[in-house]
Amino acid sequence: MKKTIQYALLAGCAFGVLALSNKLAAADDAMPSMSSMPCCSRMAMATPMADTNTNADASTNGVPDLLKTCPVSGEKLGEMGKPVTFTYKDQEVKLCCKSCKKDFDKDPAKYMKLIRAADKTDKK
Secondary structure, X not given: OHXXXXXXXXXXXXXXXXXXXXXXXXXXXXXXOHHHOOHHHHOOOOOOOOOOOOOOOXXXXXXXXXXXXXXXXXXXXXXXXXXXXXXEOOEEEEEOOXXXXXXXXXXXXXXXXXXXXXXXXXXX
16 A cells, blocks of 8 residues: 555656646747857846937037038938937047948948048148
């Protein structure tokens, strides 16, 4: 009789573990795969990032960008909606769109030369 009770308890525990593992597996399937997420979305931010809020008034955060065109694409600022505005190394930068921001981030020195050259010619 004692062995029968032990086997029954063991079988009950085994079924409980199976039921719980099935629920956990179903919950895992419902969550997006970590490999499909961008690399930074898997990490908690340890330090705050620089403010890249495109709606902020960046004119108070550095030397104003005097260009009337996007330094990346050459498009007139404002033709594609509100320009993307941010500060890079104490210089206000205005781009026509978020796509240009990605290009700017690849080689900022190239575009900063254009912005600073425009600032120098406007001051003359």
